[in-house]
Amino acid sequence: MNLALAFDVLLAAALLWSAWRTLSTAQIDRAVVMFIVFGLLLTLAWARLAAPDIALAEAAIGAGLTGALLLDGLAALKRTDARRPARRTAGKVMVRIAVISVLGLLAGTLVTALISLPPAPIRLPAAVAGDLANSGVSHPVTAVLLNFRGYDTLLEVAVLLLALVGMLAVGLPPAHPGISRNSMLPTLARYALPLMVLAAVYLLWAGAHRPGGAFQAAAVLAAGGVLLNLSRLQAHWLPASRAPRLAIAGGFLLFLAIAAALLAHGGLLRYPPEQAGLLIVLIESGLTVSLAVNLAAFFLLRSTPENGQIPPATAPRESP
Amino acid sequence: MSSGLLYAATGCVIFALGLGGVMLLDHLLRRILAFNLMGSGAFLVLVGLAQRDGTPDPVPQAMVLTGIVVAVAATALALTLARRWHALTGRDEIGAAGKQRGPDD
DSSP states (O other): OOHHHHHHHHHHHHHHOOOOOOHSSSSSHHHHHHHHHHHHHHHHHHHTOHHHHHHHIIIIIIIIIIHHHHHHHHHGGGGTTTTOOOOOOOHHHEEEHHHHHHHHHHHHHHHHHHOOOOOOOHHHHHHHOOOOOOGOOSSSHHHIIIITTTTHHHHHHHHHHEEEHHHHHHHHOEEEEOOOOOOOOHHHHOOOOOOHHHHHHHHHHTTTSSOOOHHHHHHHHHHHHHHHTTSSSSSSHHHHHHHHHHHHHHHHHHHHHHHHHHHTTTTTTOOOOHHHHHHHHHHHHHHHHHHHHHHHHHHBBBTTTOOOOOOOOSSOOOOO | OOOOHHHHHHHHHHHHHHHHHHHHHHHHHHHHHHHHHHHHHHHHHHHHHTTTTSOHHHHHHHHHHHHHHHHHHHHHHHHHHHHHHHHHSSSSSOOTTTOOOOTTT
């Protein structure tokens, strides 16, 4: 028991150290790498907090996909980083000291408040366990996600869709200029991808009764898409292509249709207990495809070189 | 101190660190990193605080799962905005960058 606590203290210190290094390190590429390290340490923390569902999602999305997106963005933004003169006027230093001391006070107050907080009057784990038999699944986290608080998940899928629409409106990044051609990577991708699809199907199916579910399955599939793109086996998606758009909208529309149909029978996403299991599997299958394509689209959706929404900063192409 | 409470307290400090980063750092990518740290700190508080007596609580766990997916969507959108800004202006920071900072900030 003492050993476990020692591990927790060590892990908490490592989390704080990597978060601090993410912000304080001078080179920006190191900052991104430190952030990925932070994500992986956080995965361990979720495992220690008995939250394997979050640990799976954090490893695949928080550290994996976010890391890929950040490294990709870094390649576009980094060029200007070197020429920045470090201006440190006396006024700036004063502001810095003031902000840091206020934030230190804030952190101290929050920690003190946490420690002195009275125990919660409502026992949510007991409430979930009491209703689990009617939810259609036997894994409590999936029951909360898809049944008890299904509207959260519905809105979350809408938020993802909205983010993608926002990206389309702002202007997508151009296709990758040149990723190092490593002959190992396509071979690895060819072997890994069938296993990733298998893992995704397993995670989707397992979600009903153990850690796993649509989110984790979608994250693994999206990571497969990114891997295919990086190994140049799969080209990027163009915004005009119809198939990814239909796949992304499909899962959300299916979820919405089921929610609307249930509205006629009483309440929003209030499943009849005997059909709940089937409806949840249906929604989760649609969501897996939809979320996977949506998450992969954050990385794979690229503007066409012809319409040139964003000309690369190094080589302006408006010569005529 | 239970491990739930320990991670919740760590989350508070990480949240404050991230908030400081958003306020003090200039580079857009660093601000996005700091914003993500704020989110991770909030997630740790949410789950850690609910589990300070040691029993796993599926409700905040499901909410954090949702939150992680929303956070990556926000990051993707923020990165696209940062790239667009960079393509239009050639700068990687917003606000009074390039000029001398005024006394009001």
